[in-house]
Amino acid sequence: MKPTYYITNRNDQLLQLLNTIEYCAYEYEPERADFIIQLKEEILENDGIDVSPEQYNKIISLLLTFVPPHIKHIH
Numbered sequence: 303m304k305p306t307y308y309i310t311n312r313n314d315q316l317l318q319l320l321n322t323i324e325y326c327a328y329e330y331e332p333e334r335a336d337f338i339i340q341l342k343e344e345i346l347e348n349d350g351i352d353v354s355p356e357q358y359n360k361i362i363s364l365l366l367t368f369v370p371p372h373i374k375h376i377h
Contacts (some may be wrong), residue, residue: 307358309350316350319361327363338364 309316319341327347327349345353367373 307353307355309345310352311350315347319350320346323361323364326368330367 309319311317320324323338323342327335327342330338341357341364344357
């Protein structure tokens, strides 16, 4: 049986995530914006329910692209 993952909407967490993803689409390179919009639509389509581990990884990867390089390289 496949486990079910979800993003709760308590305290508007789902809405905040979707707004953050949308902001990333506007700030990201235009050739990758389609990928970001598709991710947002996939999450919105199911109201944050049945989020796959791959989608979680995409969200984390996307957010990490906005971390300044000097923070990424701290040992």
